[in-house]
Amino acid sequence: MSELFSKCRADAEAHARAEYPRESVGLVVSVRGKPAYVPCRNQSEEADHFILHPEDYAATEDLGDIIAVVHSHPDAGPEPSLHDIASHAASRMTWWIVGLKDGAATWHVMPAAGEMPLEGRVFVHGAIDCYTLVRDYYRQELGVELMDFHRKDDWWHNGESLYVDNFAKAGFVPVATPEPGDLIVMAIGSPTPCHGAIWLEGDVLLHHLYGRLSCREVYGRAYRECTTHILRYKGVLPTI
Numbered sequence: 265m266s267e268l269f270s271k272c273r274a275d276a277e278a279h280a281r282a283e284y285p286r287e288s289v290g291l292v293v294s295v296r297g298k299p300a301y302v303p304c305r306n307q308s309e310e311a312d313h314f315i316l317h318p319e320d321y322a323a324t325e326d327l328g329d330i331i332a333v334v335h336s337h338p339d340a341g342p343e344p345s346l347h348d349i350a351s352h353a354a355s356r357m358t359w360w361i362v363g364l365k366d367g368a369a370t371w372h373v374m375p376a377a378g379e380m381p382l383e384g385r386v387f388v389h390g391a392i393d394c395y396t397l398v399r400d401y402y403r404q405e406l407g408v409e410l411m412d413f414h415r416k417d418d419w420w421h422n423g424e425s426l427y428v429d430n431f432a433k434a435g436f437v438p439v440a441t442p443e444p445g446d447l448i449v450m451a452i453g454s455p456t457p458c459h460g461a462i463w464l465e466g467d468v469l470l471h472h473l474y475g476r477l478s479c480r481e482v483y484g485r486a487y488r489e490c491t492t493h494i495l496r497y498k499g500v501l502p503t504i
């Protein structure tokens with residue numbers, strides 16, 4: 265889970281402890297790309313179960329984009345129960361579970377049904393490539409839907425410059441030093457800036473290189489030397 269969520273996680277954990285021994289339930293809402301935890305009422309009469317109050321869901325939806333449903337396991341680990349697995353699949357949303365077994369909080373994240381995990385993906389150009397990972401990261405982690413671009417294989421050798429030509433239109437501005445969630449654009453194996461990665465806390469890149477699985481790795485010298493842009497998402501201005 266991204267560092268952007270540490271405050272959300274701490275708030276959700278505090279809520280889980282306050283509700284103990286009942287299950288807590290809440291929502292993570294993204295307000296212009298900034299996530300916040302919203303505690304909700306649990307309508308369930310049973311101890312080891314939750315039903316999120318529909319009024320709380322509706323009120324949270326008015327604040328921004330709901331990006332995750334959170335609940336607690338007061339006396340167990342965070343692994344989903346059979347009921348959780350079924351309800352998660354039906355909800356088509358991302359779930360976070362916090363387990364409070366033996367007093368320590370541990371987390372389990374269930375990506376929305378149909379979402380690919382961010383790491384360990386196989387590269388398929390134009391379908392599962394570096395920009396697919398960037399878009400999925402922004403949607404899954406920040407609740408931001410970035411625009412998509414049709415791209416032909418090998419576009420970087422054919423006079424196209426997907427990142428440089430489009431970043432302003434997609435809501436990004438160049439910055440000098442990266443912060444978590446920023447987009448690092450690099451010219452790798454080509455004079456054209458052809459590769460995009462997400463910069464994360466700890467000087468780590470989350471990215472997907474051609475011919476490799478998507479992964480996290482240190483933003484080392486070789487990557488710095490081929491970096492052409494550091495871009496920060498500021499949102500897309502409404503078109504008139």
Ligand SMILES: [Zn+2]
Nearest residue numbers: 337344345348
């Ligand atoms: Zn559960």
